[in-house]
Amino acid sequence: MFEKSALARVLLLLVVAAGVSFSAQAEQPLHKGQAPGYFRTKVGALEVTSLYDGAGAFQVDWLKGKPAAVEEIGSAAKDNPHFLDGNEAGFLINTGTKLVLVDVGAGPWFGGSAFGHLGESLRQAGYKPEQIDMVLVTHLHSDHVGGLTSKSGERQFPNAQIYVAQAESDFWLSKETAARAPSDAKPFFDAAQAIAAPYIKAGKWHTFQPNEKILDAMTIVPLPAHTPGHSGYQSNPKETRSSSGATPSIPSMLSFPTPTWRQYLTLTWKEPLHSGRSCSRPLLGRTS
Numbered sequence: 001m002f003e004k005s006a007l008a009r010v011l012l013l014l015v016v017a018a019g020v021s022f023s024a025q026a027e028q029p030l031h032k033g034q035a036p037g038y039f040r041t042k043v044g045a046l047e048v049t050s051l052y053d054g055a056g057a058f059q060v061d062w063l064k065g066k067p068a069a070v071e072e073i074g075s076a077a078k079d080n081p082h083f084l085d086g087n088e089a090g091f092l093i094n095t096g097t098k099l100v101l102v103d104v105g106a107g108p109w110f111g112g113s114a115f116g117h118l119g120e121s122l123r124q125a126g127y128k129p130e131q132i133d134m135v136l137v138t139h140l141h142s143d144h145v146g147g148l149t150s151k152s153g154e155r156q157f158p159n160a161q162i163y164v165a166q167a168e169s170d171f172w173l174s175k176e177t178a179a180r181a182p183s184d185a186k187p188f189f190d191a192a193q194a195i196a197a198p199y200i201k202a203g204k205w206h207t208f209q210p211n212e213k214i215l216d217a218m219t220i221v222p223l224p225a226h227t228p229g230h231s232g233y234q235s236n237p238k239e240t241r242s243s244s245g246a247t248p249s250i251p252s253m254l255s256f257p258t259p260t261w262r263q264y265l266t267l268t269w270k271e272p273l274h275s276g277r278s279c280s281r282p283l284l285g286r287t288s
């Protein structure tokens with residue numbers, strides 16, 4: 001018995017050694033590609049597919065706040081070059097009766113070729129844009145909604161109804177507010193208005209109040225701070241306690257070691273509604 005097992009071990013070693021020797025001599029062409037950009041999981045009764053849009057590094061000079069705190073974050077970024085890395089993602093939620101997207105990535109409106117890959121990820125996950133019934137928008141920064149519309153004004157999700165908080169829509173689609181915005185904020189207004197326009201024209205742009213119910217499976221979580229109508233979407237407690245939306249694009253930021261650092265996620269200028277609160281705290285509190 002012992003001898004047989006020892007012989008098997010020797011044979012195994014010989015096979016492994018032969019394999020190593022063989023593979024070391026064979027040509028190894030580069031793959032040049034990555035795995036498809038999606039991850040599927042079950043969240044209670046819902047199937048949630050995370051869709052990769054792109055990745056980039058956050059710039060310290062985008063942060064608004066007390067100079068000492070911004071400087072502290074800057075020096076942490078020097079110590080760890082990946083400290084401010086971030087990625088963009090959207091979430092496809094299959095409720096069983098509807099296909100719902102939470103955010104759609106940057107499309108051609110933000111970040112150049114580094115972003116705008118959510119459409120490919122969606123296809124890799126087995127869906128077509130025409131199949132999407134609803135898009136729930138966290139906020140109207142172009143890195144989250146740019147994927148809705150091409151630069152020539154075509155709807156990329158032709159059958160989808162778009163849902164966004166009334167306060168968010170009112171703010172970014174207001175010509176008056178856009179006119180008094182600082183120059184570095186103006187592109188966000190221009191983009192939001194161009195992205196929304198074809199859906200408004202088609203009667204597919206809908207606004208909601210924070211306590212409204214727009215979908216049986218999901219509850220709106222108001223998160224005003226980063227933008228006036230920033231919203232998260234939480235699956236209903238009877239199904240699960242997990243949440244989605246609102247924070248997926250900024251995972252490194254959520255790793256800031258102190259709550260006071262997290263407040264510098266607020267990127268907009270000092271409008272009354274931009275109080276500097278962490279946009280993520282309400283959701284983190286519910287999910288921790």
Ligand SMILES: [Zn+2]
Binds near residue numbers: 139141226
């Ligand atoms: Zn934003």
